[in-house]
Amino acid sequence: MTSTETRDITPGKARERFRAGLSVPTAGWASGYAQANLIAVPADWAYDMLLFCQRNPKPCPVLDVTDAGAWTTPLAPGADLRTDLPRYRVWEHGELIDEPTDVLAHWRDDLVAFLIGCSFTFEGALAAAGVPLRHVEQGRNVSMYVTDRPCRPAGRLRGPMVVSMRPVPPAHLEAAIRESALLPAVHGSPVHCGDPAGLGIADLGEPDFGDPVEAEPDDIPVFWACGVTPQAAVTASRPPFALTHAPGRMFLTDARDEQYRVA
Amino acid sequence: MTSTETRDITPGKARERFRAGLSVPTAGWASGYAQANLIAVPADWAYDMLLFCQRNPKPCPVLDVTDAGAWTTPLAPGADLRTDLPRYRVWEHGELIDEPTDVLAHWRDDLVAFLIGCSFTFEGALAAAGVPLRHVEQGRNVSMYVTDRPCRPAGRLRGPMVVSMRPVPPAHLEAAIRESALLPAVHGSPVHCGDPAGLGIADLGEPDFGDPVEAEPDDIPVFWACGVTPQAAVTASRPPFALTHAPGRMFLTDARDEQYRVA
Structure with a gap:
């Protein structure tokens, strides 16, 4: 598919393709619709996870939480959270044990699924404001990094913040900050600009x-909190079981980006 | 105290007075500092409450959640959630059984306390933008109403949304909407303007x-989601026990309003 086709596809059609086995990063797909990170944990870990999200709202802004065992969400009626993402990760005691294209064989009746806002959602607003998106131009997944900044722990969960990085030309920095700030449900404003050592x-x-994404010489690296953070918490905290999306291969919802814009 | 004295008092000094027994509505107090609604429930109800808040973010934006039994919060180091509010409400099986000025005698080791954003927090921004605040001018508590709009249920919790109402002159309506929208953690933009029948x-x-608050003839009633909503959920859902603030008599935090502004 061309980048125009993936941009203009509806979320429902995209989910159909992912359900059929297509496994690609979803940056630039279904422009105008919110994308989401997935993490599902056993019900007896759900309070810790929800509290972890509440205490770390920049990396973990919660868009929806399912009832235990349910694989549906009001954010995309008819979608199946077990099959409709391009790729998943399966975790046991903090170890990655599988990266399948569906999790039908791994699903459990006690799983509570969290859908967490994704920075791909504000890329439409950035593009509309004239901010170039290097990874989309280059047809690559966004770059993500584990930082040395600890999240605030919650119950048994702890771990470092993960960030996504976009190289932004100085002339577009103000627009990138402003436009993302107006979408706090999808990570909001950057957590850091400039020297990655920070x-x-x-x-x-x-x-x-x-x-890795190629930057232009004057570009400033801009870092946003990232919804892969719960996966870093799984690695650090070793819950007995978890399912997540594979980084960059998100759940496409039917919710419009605009719905999360605060003003 | 004069309205200037209450406006300029620090949150810490205000909490001292409330701890000593002063019981008044806190609108207009400690200008520039965030105020919070309180609801504390037994730990086995905490997941339902946190999920109820996540599913109803306009009435229930969570600012902090304590660990079970703790009466402290990073939002106000040194404060005691059991004594530092002007007045409390004590609930058993959904019935209001007491309205004391402290809850030392009612506290339990299994209580998890939720601090929820309060619309008093955006009143500073409204005033700075020139929006008149009729209830503050008139030295009254804000008017609050139970609506016919149901919250999205969560586990055993359900109930109607509660709103606060401020009469706003038409010329100031845009500013009132814009300024509150930029503070989603303290209820954000209004949920309704105009005919209360809506x-x-x-x-x-x-x-x-x-x-009740006196409106000027041209004023438009503007309704914001309100942090008394969890109390309506307590009434409707009848958990065995709960502690809350008394409506309008909030917890004053040391967090600056600005900290919750998204842009």
């Missing part, structure tokens, strides 16, 4: 997740 | 909580 990131060329 | 409110002169 977040304990040694080398932008070696992201922990996603792809 | 929310099932029969008579603005008979609020369910707080005081």
Whole structure:
């Protein structure tokens, strides 16, 4: 598919393709619709996870929480959270044990699924404001990094904040900050601009997740809190079981970006 | 105390007075500092309450959640949630059984306390933008009403949305909407403007909580979601036990209003 086709596809059609097995990063897909991170944990870990999200609202803004065992969400009527993402990760005791394209074989009746806002959602607003999106131009997944900034713990859950990074030309920095700030449900304003060492990131060329992205000489690296943060908490805190999306391969909702804009 | 004295008092000094027994509505107090609604429930109801808040973010934007039994919060170091509010309400099985000025005798080791954003917090921004605040001018508590709009249920919790109402002159309506929208953590933009029947409110002169407030002839009633909503959920859902603030008599935090402004 061309970038125009993926941009103009409806979320429902995109989910159909992912359900059929297509496994690609979703940046730039279904422009105008909110994308979401997924993490599902056993019910007896759900309070810790919800509290972790409440205490860390920039990396973990919650868009929806399912009732235990349910694989549906009002954010996308008819969608199946077990099959409709491009790729999943399966975790046992904090270890990644599988990366399948559906989790039908791994689903449990006690799983509570959290859908967490994704920065791909504000990229439409950034593009509309003239901010270039290097990773989309280059057909790559966004770069993501584990930082040295700890999240506020909640119950048994702790771990570092993960960020996504976009190189932004100085002339577009104000627009990038302003437009993302108006969408706090999808991470809001950046957590850091400039020197990656400020977040304990040694080398932008070696992201922990996603792809390295080429910057123009004057670009400033801009870092937003990232919904992969719960996966870092799974690694650090070792709950007995968890399912997540694979980084950059998100759940496409039917909710419009605009719905999350505060003003 | 004069209105200037209450406006300029620090939150810490205000909490001292409330701890000593002063019981007054806190609108207009400690200008520039965030105020919060309180609801504390037994730990086995905490997940339902946190999920209820997540599913109803306009009435129930969570600012902090304590660990079970703790009466402290990072929002106001040194404060005691059991004594530092002007007045409390004590609930058993959905019935109001007491309205004391402290809850030392009612506190339990399994209580989880939720601090929820309060619309008094955006009144500073409204005033700075020139929006008159009739209830503050008139030295009254804000008017609050139970609406016919149901909250999205969560587990065992359900109930109607409660709103606060401020009469706003038409020329100031845009500023009132814009300024409050930028503070989603303290209820954000209004949920309704104009005819109270749109929310099932029969008579603005008979609020369910707080005081009636005099409007000027051209004023438009503007309704914001209200942090008394969890108390309506307590009434409707009858958890075995709950502690809350008394409507309009809030917890004064040391957090600056600005901290919750998104842009």
